[in-house]
Amino acid sequence: MKIALLGYGRMGRAIEEIATERGHKIVLKISEDIDTYDLDKSEIDVAIDFSVPKAAFKNITTCFKHNIPVVSGTTGWLNDYEKAVNLCKEQGNCGFIYASNFSIGVNVFFELNEKLASMMKSLDEYSVEIEEIHHTKKLDAPSGTAITLAQQIIAKNPRLKDWQLDHPEKNEIPIYAKRIDDVHGTHTVSYKSSIDDIEIMHTAHSRKGFAKGAVIAAEWLKDKKGVFTMKDALSGILNSSEE
Template sequence: MRILLIGYGKMGKTIEQMALAKGHQIAGTIDHTNSETLSNYTAENVDVAIEFTHPEAAFGNITYCLQHNIPVVVGSTGWLDKLENAKQLCADTNGAFFYASNFSVGVNLFFHFNEYIAAKMQAYKEYSVGIREIHHLQKVDKPSGTGITTAEGILPHFPALSGWVADQEMEGKLNIISEREPDVVGTHIVTYSSDVDKIELSHVAHSRTGFAEGALMAAEWLKDKKGVYGMKDMLNL
């Protein structure tokens, strides 16, 4: 499979190593130093693109891929205000688009269990719920995409909460606390607290390997498909 890597930082380089080890070809690599070369790639020389860049670049890259019939797997976060536009563009172009805020299989099991626990905990009004996410200092967006996805798994089960807020206590809102520390790959903790006890569900990533493995798995899975997909589709959760 010929893979175009859009974003060639730590994640892109890790995916490259894994892809080559599995016998795939790297059709090209794009980063901020050669972003204009994206126009050199089409469905004629690329089977699938994997996009891990920055919030300001992601939607443009997605648009290019969909308009040029390149299936695209997207791991960039912080651009979700345009997610519905990307889904509509995928439908308009009969393209293939796979988005996940986190490609780790373990994190997506965490999402699954988070929704299950939220559905059970809504009956116990004495508990308040909150989310805390911790990442490395280079993490640009706050809160993390994984933190937002975690919140989205809780909110349907708590009608008294009308949405989430970042780093502030607000009545009727789910607070996502974001912390940035050196050498932290990614930690997410959901806490249910009462006057007498505390229940926590957490996921702690030890390396980027799980994220890269999941993104490559998604690229392999997306090839020859049409439509909008996510990790729940691939993992049948």
């Protein structure tokens, strides 16, 4: 498979390593903005975007115009997500997956989070909060993963209306974001009461989990048309765990 890397920072280099190990070829590497490159669909099977928020929308939609499917893990640009989805659908000849986190372990964590939220929704004595810890060079806060966790909980619990960074109002989930050197990503969902606490946590030890998941998503997306999720790409893995 011929892959274009849109964003060649630490994640881009980790993806290159995993993709090469899996027998793929990196045919294009750009740092941020795709504008100056002439994309050729015959030379690119799929693009993987881990760029920066200001460049992500343009990178993604430029690929759509050239019928190149895109896997994107860039966070901090989601105000334009629906526009990107609509453009992909209008184009009609390319595929798109966006995920806040491509790690297989985190996607299992998402499944656990939804299950726990369903179990806790009627237990009014528990309050819920989310903490995320990342390295100091992460540009956005809270993380996209923390936002996804909050959105999953809100969808299961009608008492909760929204999430808020640090200072929640009533019926909002607090998200606490910490930035510490050399932390690849730790997410904790806590339900607390005067009697006891219940917590689930995911801790990443390196970027390899995120990189591997992104490459697996790209392998799955190649030659598909439409808008998909990481859950679609991992459906075989996640469904087999329920048997």
